[in-house]
Amino acid sequence: MVDLYPPTQPYDHGFLDAGDGNRVYYEQLGNPAGKPALHVHGGPGSGAPRRPARAWDPERYRVIRFDQRNCGRSTPHASDPAADMGLNTTRHLIDDMERLREHLGIDKWLLNGASWGSTLILAYAQQHPERVSEIVIQAVTTTRRAETDWLYRGAGWFQPEAWDRFRDGVPEDERDGDLLAAYSRLMENPGRAVREKAAADWLAWEDAVVSNEPNGVPGMYSDREIDAQIAFVRICAHFFSNGAWLEDDQLLRNAHKLAGIPAVLVHGRHDMGSPVRTAWELAKAWPGARLHIIEDSGHAGSDAANRTSRAAIEEFKNR
Secondary structure, eight states: OOOOSOOBOEEEEEEEEOSSSOEEEEEEEEOTTSEEEEEEOOTTTTOOOOSOBOSSOTTTEEEEEEOOTTSTTOBSOTTSTTSOGGGOSHHHHHHHHHHHHHHTTOSOEEEEEETHHHHHHHHHHHHOGGGEEEEEEESOOOOOHHHHHHHHTGGGGTOHHHHHHHHTTSOGGGTTSOHHHHHHHHHTOSOHHHHHHHHHHHHHHHHHHHHTSTTOOTTTTTOSOHHHHHHHHHHHHHHHTTGGGOOTTHHHHTGGGGTTSOEEEEEETTOSSSOTHHHHHHHHHSTTEEEEEETTOOTTOOHHHHHHHHHHHHHHTTO
16 A cells, blocks of 8 residues: 555544434544545445545545444444344435535535445435535446346356355355345344354355455455444345345436546456446546556555555645
8 A cells, every 4th residue: 555644543523413313423534624525435334444544635635434324333333133224225325425514514525435435426426416526436336236246146257166155155045046135134134143154154255256356355354353244244235135226227327417526436457346347337428537447456456556546636635
């Protein structure tokens, strides 16, 4: 990783009351009078980074990070079976972002994120384009059915042993059907041991997908404490088995709504989890978006990918 600035710690943090029993954790870093920028984490369910920020000029940017519903420090946590997943959809997350913007008194903000974060950024920006100054996203996804089908089935052509283990993690009579829905049902099981095993099986597959990429890191997904594992998989299975409550191709079809928003898209040529075709199609449909395909990068990123994203962040700080 290429670090541009000294570590920046939060100067403010709190909880946003969503009004339905959910409390969304947020924190702010950098300059309170600086250019607002919202980091949108991936997963869904990964939670915001806990490490200090180093990509952002702390004199020029006011960076906001938040934990999306039911993960990280937000409550209730999805590791608790009593947490109501019916209150966690893409629409809820978009509304949380708008509520947070209003709470913090921000007119417009730059949006930055990767993987699932890019899907949520696109969905938010197409709903509220007037509230977005710029966009910088890495590992582009739109969570259409073809993408999730590739990640949880098609990529098995490259990792057949690992995919068989993933498939075999669900009951035998469900193995030829909708695996994502089957895992979602397992993650709603009241038995803690059932949920722990399903989470481990899911994360082992996620690890396998990125294991042969350039810069793939062993245990990239499973290297988290057990409650975070359960929350991550429960939220992922919930969202992906429902197509993220988006019409298929919705985000590509509506990319014209983003015209006028400066954007940089960064994607690894060897991204096994999110093949580059989606980034290519989005760049063609989005007037003014600049796509950088990074030859030595996969979903896990690379120094070159990080430098490219940070160059865009540097460029936009003066707009």
